[in-house]
Amino acid sequence: MDDINFECTACGNCCHDLRLPLTLTEAAAWLARGGQMELLCEAIPWPVEPEAGNEQAAYKKARSAPTMSGTLPVRVSVLLVAAFAGPCPNLDADMRCRIYEQRPLVCRIYPAEINPFVPLAPENKGCPPEAWQHTPLQRHGVLVDETTRELVGESRRMSELEAAARVKLCLALGMNEAALANEGFVIYAPDSDALRTALEQIRTTPDAVVEAEPWTFVSNRAVTVETLLSVGATGRLNEPATDTHFRYHGYFPAEPA
Ligand code: SF4
Ligand code: SF4
Numbered sequence: 639m640d641d642i643n644f645e646c647t648a649c650g651n652c653c654h655d656l657r658l659p660l661t662l663t664e665a666a667a668w669l670a671r672g673g674q675m676e677l678l679c680e681a682i683p684w685p686v687e688p689e690a691g692n693e694q695a696a697y698k699k700a701r702s703a704p705t706m707s708g709t710l711p712v713r714v715s716v717l718l719v720a721a722f723a724g725p726c727p728n729l730d731a732d733m734r735c736r737i738y739e740q741r742p743l744v745c746r747i748y749p750a751e752i753n754p755f756v757p758l759a760p761e762n763k764g765c766p767p768e769a770w771q772h773t774p775l776q777r778h779g780v781l782v783d784e785t786t787r788e789l790v791g792e793s794r795r796m797s798e799l800e801a802a803a804r805v806k807l808c809l810a811l812g813m814n815e816a817a818l819a820n821e822g823f824v825i826y827a828p829d830s831d832a833l834r835t836a837l838e839q840i841r842t843t844p845d846a847v848v849e850a851e852p853w854t855f856v857s858n859r860a861v862t863v864e865t866l867l868s869v870g871a872t873g874r875l876n877e878p879a880t881d882t883h884f885r886y887h888g889y890f891p892a893e894p895a
Pocket of ligand 2: 645646647648649650651652653748749764765766769
């Protein structure tokens with residue numbers, strides 16, 4: 639569907655049970671308000687550069703940083719997300735956002751999509767059926783509202799601009815394990831004080847964090863680990879979590895060795 643109408647019903651569905659990707663500045667503000675943050679890490683084997691014209695690969699490349707896993711060149715992609723189960727800590731009982739004027743970019747953009755390869759589809763959104771009417775939101779696949787288009791552009795720009803800093807943030811926190819892209823992600827939930835300190839370090843002395851630190855793949859499937867090891871990467875099978883700051887989230891059932 640290229641033409642979509644939309645009028646927010648203020649139901650508050652989109653402010654529950656989320657992982658909201660934030661910029662570094664937004665993350666610092668989120669922490670300052672007492673919110674919890676997580677880092678979601680995935681790595682893409684990148685032995686050779688994709689052919690020119692591969693726009694999806696270019697998009698992934700722009701949002702990741704080059705590094706190594708063993709002898710295998712990889713690109714690591716990190717999302718810095720505000721995480722909460724149930725209502726957002728900034729949501730009032732009457733479903734109003736307490737930080738409306740300072741709310742993150744992603745909240746301003748919803749329900750529009752940020753990723754240009756993901757078409758806007760009402761059935762994938764939390765908005766009720768009655769929200770999809772009246773005011774034009776999208777015509778011929780293009781967002782009607784100029785402000786929202788600019789916010790999407792700003793979000794994409796920041797995601798690209800801060801890609802290396804988000805990877806450095808992990809390293810500053812002593813984290814260098816990632817899931818294989820499209821198979822899952824590693825979730826780090828650092829102490830808020832440690833994350834605040836690391837964010838400050840990235841902001842003030844980014845060069846103090848060594849970028850070339852090698853990364854290790856984690857997977858819940860033995861065959862994935864074996865394949866990665868066979869091409870020179872370092873990898874390990876996920877184990878039952880003993881560290882409350884580390885979790886592996888797989889998209890597929892576990893397949894032990
Ligand atoms: S910051 Fe505001 S708009 Fe964003 S999820 Fe929380 S309550 Fe909703
Ligand atoms: S889920 Fe949709 S309709 Fe409900 S508050 Fe969020 S944007 Fe508005």
